[in-house]
Amino acid sequence: MEDLFGLESSGGDEAEGASSAAAPASPHGRAGRVGREAPRSPLAVRMRPRSLDEVVGQQHLLGQGSPLRQLAAGAGASGGPTGPSSVILWGPPGTGKTTLAHVIARGPGRKFVELSAITAGVKDVRRVMDEALTARDLHRTTTVLFLDEIHRFTKAQQDALLPGVENRWVVLVAATTENPSFSVISPLLSRSLLLTLQPLTEADIAGLLERAVTDPRGLGGAVVLSDDAAEHLVRLAGGDARRALTALEAASAVALDEASRPTPEEDDDGAAAAGEPVTVEVRHAEKALDVHAVRYDRQGDMHYDVISAFIKSIRGSDVDAALHYLAKMIEAGEDPRFIGRRLIISAAEDIGMADPTALQTAVAAAQAVQLIGMPEGRIVLAEAVVHLATAPKSNAAYMGINAAISDVRAGLGTGVPAHLRDAHYSGAQRLGHGAGYTYSHDAPHSVAKQQYPPDDLVGKDYYTPTGNGAERDIAARLERLRSIIRGS
Structure with a gap:
């Protein structure tokens, strides 16, 4: 067990x-x-652990008066009117599901019985229920039934649990690593308290x-x-x-x-x-x-050196080096959410519009890692690294916003042209706001000749696409757009 x-x-x-x-x-x-x-x-x-006080982690479930403490102390046992009669513990392996069942079983007047969903059948469940009823009526003993991997039980097997749970012949402590909402029948869920265990x-x-x-x-x-x-x-x-x-x-x-x-x-x-x-x-x-200790200080120089090498390898399109540094960080216990955030930045800064899907991949990877955790998250991160490292590169958008910010900080940009200003409030027309504005959708191809930047920035180019990847097409389209808008 x-x-x-x-x-x-x-x-x-x-x-x-x-x-x-x-x-x-x-x-x-x-x-x-x-x-x-x-x-x-x-x-x-x-x-x-022999008591709840010795249990590691899960403090969100172990406060004074919590259902688990009531169960461990015997409140609500033997069919009593208070406290939950059964619980379903949902969490990853090694977080204490079976331990909590053992602690509950150490309460006064308790008998511990375990069934595994892998080997037990309906006959085994009914036998336990019959014995639990006899123990309660003849010996005033409450049976704590620990059912491991309840998500593997069929509907018929779970149905066999219902009489004992509903009539409190047993205190059911069921454990699962899968979402019970999808693997446990509704009648059993409604008769049990669902508790979620967190990774330690x-x-x-x-x-x-x-x-x-x-x-x-x-x-x-x-x-x-x-x-x-x-x-x-x-x-x-x-x-x-x-x-x-x-x-x-x-x-x-x-x-x-x-x-x-x-x-x-x-x-x-x-x-x-x-x-x-x-x-x-x-x-x-x-x-x-037989596991080599990775020399990696997450608070020191190695943390910054490895992540720097990781990002530069992606920028340099060396997918093999990038995967090496990813593996080094994973094995060193680096926070995968940190890696995901760095991938998002890399996709925006170094790939940009050369492959717009790279940012989508990076964001999806960062979100997926938070949803599924490790170790499976390493697969998602690796997929994102391969995409980013092998994608065409462009920092044109990154350089463009830097140049625009530099001009703003230098005081350039003498205000918004009058025809672009908000003309919806009372008195705006008297100020000339909106006068002469051309609605783009009324122009051919929905692109009109019109001044958009402030007077002192007319003709200033911030975005200069490369000839890499998708930016080859963007460059040609941008040239046509600028010629129409500027009338050149």
Whole structure:
């Protein structure tokens, strides 16, 4: 059974950290430091929260008096009149759906039962409902039914849940990574409280790792994390607590194994200082996970250097280099929304009207990344990078607005010509506003000979299209337009 921190568990206290006999002492005398008990359960299981106060993240759902706290405390249980009877938890993997179910199940008079939508059928659901009714009536015990991946249940399977949910034979805690509005039947939705779980922040993951290092249920101080290693593990986790703890356990095992070997500094008997924690470095994490740590400081020079190289590679039409720098930023944990915003700027500044669809692609990519998140967002960003890098380039529009702004700042532009001024308000005609204005649609091809700029800017060209891409056609059309408008 998967929970916030991963892996199979019986759901009882024995999953919290039953341990085997102590590991044999190292022949080099490091038993006091690394010869610790070898728990049967993975670190992710041992660190499973036992109360809502230990849950990482999701503070928007855990306030005092919230439905989850009522459920965990037993309010509304056993068919009581208050509090929700069932909840549907919707969120990405590793955000705590199964963990919350376990915490709710630890309330007074609770029995935990789990079904997986992948393997369970209608008979299994009905069996659980019958047993839950018996447990409630004979033993005054409330059954917490955790149903993982409810979106995989057919309509018939979901229908089988309705009697137990409606009559509160069970407290249903259903988990899904897909929008329940499209995958859960309406009667079940209306009888359950829908709660949306948010991805864990980097601060959440960092706090979780720190707790796992010191907590007796976790590593119990056997190791300490270097700052670089902690940052590397947080980045690799990608907001998934289960992944973070699994990576920490693997990196710690490498560090402890390395520390158990003799070193030249040890005395002839191989005795080492007992009880000293082993420092987990980035190299231990790299060796354990086979993922090279990207040297990238998102607050320092590398942040600016890489994004600069990224934009210049797109501008220079080197799609391969651009994809390399995109990959470097993604692997370093750069905010994909930041990358999306830079692509929008690149499309407008360096491609412009040579390929007007490039800006559309960049905007769509930035919006899509916000909608779907990572890691799938990398595909969208890559598609946009390929489009922009291979598109014809023009900065004519960019240079044009810069030139126009420069003239405005220099004080050029002696006002709006009278025939272009607003003539709709009372008294405007007496001032000559609108007099002599030619309505463009009354002219051939909807283009009329007429002065539009201020007197001191007549004949000034700001936009000079290139011969690249779509601007080849724009250049020819612009020449005809200017000749008609200016009467040249």
